[in-house]
Structures are given as structure tokens and as C-alpha cells.
Amino acid sequence: MGNARRLRAGLRGWGGVGAMATVCVLALVFALVLTRAGSPAAKAPKTPEAAGHTVTDAIGADADAKCTDPEKQTLPPSDEDGVTIDAIKNRPGEKRKLIVGIDQNSYRWGYRDPNGGGGARLEGFDIDLAHRIAEDILGDRDAVQFKAIPTDQRISAIKDGRVDMVVRTMTINCERLRDVAFSAPYFRTGQQVLAPKASSITGYDKTLADRRICTAAGSTAYAKLEEDQAAGRLPKSADIRTTVPNQLDCLVRLQLGEVDAVVTDGALAASQAAQDPTVELKGDAFTTEYYGVAMEQNAKDLLRRVNRILVDFREDTGDGWQKAYETWLSATLGSDPAKSEPPAPQYLRTS
Structure with missing residues (x-):
């Protein structure tokens, strides 16, 4: 399993800042063309992340009432399977994969390296974490289907059942806990x-x-x-x-x-x-925030399993969180990961 978990060790360059800037500009132009052409995405209604909404879900209301430390509002770790994990494992044939919402445009978090070869394979810190979760649940780190999800569609993708989870630099906060469940934190930022x-x-x-x-x-x-x-x-x-x-x-x-x-x-x-x-x-960071893995509120077995995987990920000194930080983030955030390490997890959600 150590070989299966080995993170990709080498960073690949972007082939020049000018090329990247060109790609960015072209991407924006393409997006504007789609919008003016009346693309479905442009006409999509505002999501819970982008607009206010009435919360009727009992779990969400309960989470909101108790929410003082949102990063602690999660369930204790467990190895036990349940209905959610069983459903994932029972997907037939090529569909037997974990479906994960990710970003493909965040450099060193979730992105396609244009110089990486192999069809510009997705890579980054979040991508490696998703592979780790898939390996634990399905026994194969490549048994994962990635779906690129815009920032403003992360919650709706979970609630609509388009993905099993979102691993996409997603901050845990009280408002979002009304709609989705979060794992324990895996990264600290601001x-x-x-x-x-x-x-x-x-x-x-x-x-x-x-x-x-x-x-x-x-x-x-x-x-x-x-x-x-x-x-x-x-x-x-x-x-x-x-x-x-x-x-x-x-x-x-x-x-x-x-x-x-x-x-x-x-x-x-x-x-x-x-x-x-x-x-x-x-200037300095003016908030303190924590990234978590987001999933459907009632997927309690999946939430517990992800929290157990995160414990292993943090404790694995050879092929875990530390190695992922060194591989993907040390060049941009510095060699000392102390300020980015997640806090010791606490599990205050009771049901």
C-alpha cells in the first residue's frame, strides 16, 4: 500500500509565465463567449452558496444552532462501512469509482499541468488527498472520477448527488454546515x-x-x-x-x-x-479558516471514514500530509508547514 500511496514527487513547471497568462486570458474570453451565447451554466439559478435561502433540513438547523466552532462539528472516525459506502462499492463495472468534485484551475491544489504529458493529468494537494480516500474505500487510488466544480456550485453538486464529496480548498463555516457535512480540517489558511x-x-x-x-x-x-x-x-x-x-x-x-x-x-x-x-x-492574513472535505449531511458512514483517513494522512510521516505539503506547496507557502497544519481534530457532532 505504501507504493500505491506514493505521492508524485516532482513538480513540473508551467513553461513560462507568459504562456500561463495567455491561457488565463483565453479561458476568460471563452467563458464570456459562452455566457453571451446563452450557455446553460450562465442561466443556472443562484445556488445556496451564492444567495440566501431558507433552511428546512433538521440536521442543518441543528448544526446551525450549535455552531460556535464549525471546524469541530463533525463525527468521530470509524472504519465501519454503511449504506453510503456500500452504495459506492456496489457501483457496477467501470462506474465503481468515488466521484469527487475538484478544481482544475488552482495551481498546486487541483490543476492540469500543460507540460505534464499524459493528457495534462490532474494533480495537486487536493488531488492527492482524493486519491488517498479512494484507495482506502475502494482499494485502488485511481478508482476516482473527478468532476470539475465551479466555486459557486460546490454545495449544489453535493446536494444534487452529482458527487460523493468535494475536495476543493473548501472552507468549513457555520452557514455551509446547514447544507453539507464537513470532515475534520485538513489545512489551515486565511x-x-x-x-x-x-x-x-x-x-x-x-x-x-x-x-x-x-x-x-x-x-x-x-x-x-x-x-x-x-x-x-x-x-x-x-x-x-x-x-x-x-x-x-x-x-x-x-x-x-x-x-x-x-x-x-x-x-x-x-x-x-x-x-x-x-x-x-x-499584508497578512486577516482571518483564520480551515479546509475540510464536504459531503452529504446524512452520509454519516462516509463522514466517519474520511475522518479516519485524515487521521492516518496526518500521522503518515513518510507518505502523508507532510510529503504532500513538501511536494506541492512548499514552493509557494514556504518550507515550514507549521502555519498551515490543521489543528488537532475534535469531533463535537453527536448524530
């Missing part, structure tokens, strides 16, 4: 500002006045900006209207001069800065 190096913006402060800020729709970044602007902690003149389906689209908008700054998770912002040396992180 919101930061990304802006051109030549910009006079210094961080999440008064220098954002009269600036256009881009965030991903349905993201915790947008929710924080909206909350802080209403409370007077963010200048009223800061323009936060620009939202995009995927957080990488904000980097494209920044490159095109359509916005002045991006606010996103520091872990993602660092990867974006690595793609474009003309931008940089401005």
Missing part, C-alpha cells in the same frame, strides 16, 4: 489581498478605498467583504461587486486591469502569485 507589486495597496486596510476587488461567488472571501463593509471595517468606497465562478478568474481580471485587487485564501493567493510574478500578497 483570507489575504493579492494585488500588483506596483500597487499602493498595502493589505486589508484603508488603501482598498476606491479600489475594485474581485472574489469568487459563493466564497468566504465575498461574505467577509460584505460583512466588513456593512460594519465599517472595510472602506465604503471599495467596490466589491466583481464576482466570478472560479477564483482563478480573478487573477485574469487583475491581469486585464479590470480590478485592482483580489481577496481569496492565502494558500490560493500564493499559488496565483507563483503563476504571475507581477503580483504579490499584500
